[in-house]
Amino acid sequence: MIIDGKIVAQELRSKLKLQVQELKAKHNITPGLTVVLVGDDPASHVYVRNKIKQTTEVGMISNEIRLAEKTTEEELIELLHGLNNDDDVHGILVQLPLPKHINEQAIITSIIPEKDVDGFHAMNSGHLLNGDAEALVPCTPQGCVILAKKHLGNDLSGKHAVIVGRSNIVGKPVSLLFLQENCTVTVAHSRSTDLPALCRQADILVAAVGRPLMIKADWVKPGATVIDVGINHIEDEQGKDKLVGDVDFAEVSKVASGITPVPGGVGPMTIACLLKNTLRAAKQHL
Template sequence: MRALVLLRAFSRAKAHTLLFSSHCARRHCHAPAKRERAKGPRILGPDLPDIWRSPPLDSTHPPPPLIDANQEINPTIIDGNSIAEEIRSRTAEEVHQMKDAVKKIPGLAVILVGQRRDSQTYVRYKIKACHEVGIRSLTAELPEDCTEDEVVDSVSRFNEDPSVHGILVQLPLPQHMNEERILGAISLEKDVDGFHPLNVGNLAMRGREPLFIPCAARACIELLTRTGIELMGKHVAVIGRSKVVGLPTTLLLQRHHATVSSVHAFTKNPQDITRQADIVISAAGVANLVRGSWLKRGAVVIDVGTNPVEDPSSEHGYHLTGDVCFKEAVKVASAITPVPGGVGPVTIAMLLSNTLDSAKQIYGLNC
């Protein structure tokens, strides 16, 4: 009898569900298309690329504004090489201790797609840095016209390799590839670049800790704090909002209780914003975008830009220059990073540190 009552109740509930589903289906069929898109671009905003225009470097550009022309500024040139050396030295010592303790060493796998000269140079630097501190490096080089699945397969193989503790996909990837899919294929525990959505999400939420902080963002904070520059309450303008540098740097600065302005390619009169900032961090990827007139007197400048400029006299056929016009900014800034020799070497040192931390987590060593 009890079974019969339950069966009848279930039948009535099922019929009600089907009626409700049918009613909802009719409502959606007759709803205007505009309502169906309500959760799309109208709320999230259009997905537009940041395209900056390179400024002309000419003598007609207005000189940097000076509050007190009689007061000379002797800017601190922030030496990224020496800071990176300190971090690498500590990492090498811990790698040696790990080898003694568990007979294992950290391993970093790098995936390079295509023949971009700057990407090849960056990969060479990273492999060389691994060898210097005792980290094992592996490289998978794929042609420009390879398929997305081939890159994902390379990621999967490194995910399954127990001797690999960090996986790095060198960006940018060829345009025909879905960057999000490839980066999302990296195991969270091996995402030493810190680009996995869960790592970025945990960085954004106070009270949570990401497994890894993106290397360039971590490098910016290291350079500032090791130079004795206070962040709490300071106005920081971050130029650029890429997932590699701009976005994670903004999130990390907020963790340090800075007041952050995000400047991007659609910002109206960006120089008016940067001129109010105590600290300017530029990661737009445009050579000489930030002129002396963009800075207030005494500002601190962190130049993340590493832009290849053709130079036949150079060994590799090009030289690197920053986003900031150094010869103008150095007349105004109280401290500034050079390019090269500023953020770049510290970013690589952070990559080594993240790889070591990953191995320590996997082997259950104290982090």
């Protein structure tokens, strides 16, 4: 079974749209998201355009700020301080990656935790670690758990979740979220011994390692649920650019009970969860 992230994301956005309308009717507050884009990275422009489009569709206020590649770290931080103090801005997102002369961690830290809808600030990471239900959680990990529940049901208790990858953006936070769902969690990575054997133990396998088509069918337990976070560009047989995940979809789909495609799986959920975080930030501000 293909776990269609586009459909699940649309369902979530429909719920968010109703909640935005309710917030506006009761409190005259419309959640506002400001996206800051530095430089001319083509992929970033596509991501930002999609985020702005979907923000508007659910009835939120969307604002885009584009800055030149040569923008200094100090100038960007000064801009963020202004957004931090703007009551009409409930969520701030700085599109990554940033130009090399700007320290990403310094920028993430410059956004106040209450408006950090990416969920990357150390304060929000701490809330997640402590199991705070109101934490602003990184969007892609949220999407992974929602997709797993869509296939397996809301009760994931006792499932063995194996996470391949230990990044601060996906691997670590998604492992904490599955722990909150009462799963047994294994975090595997490039230094793990016998990675295929670890993967074969998984009831839920999350691939977030950034290696195209790495996970093969013989790495997957029959009937497992596979969530593919990978976004990799490769050349197909005709020499054209092709987008693939970390999982060999053609092979693994024959043994998994459910699998997310790339594209159309986790990606749409990431933006939907960004909107979910923005609504939560607006409610917390209220």
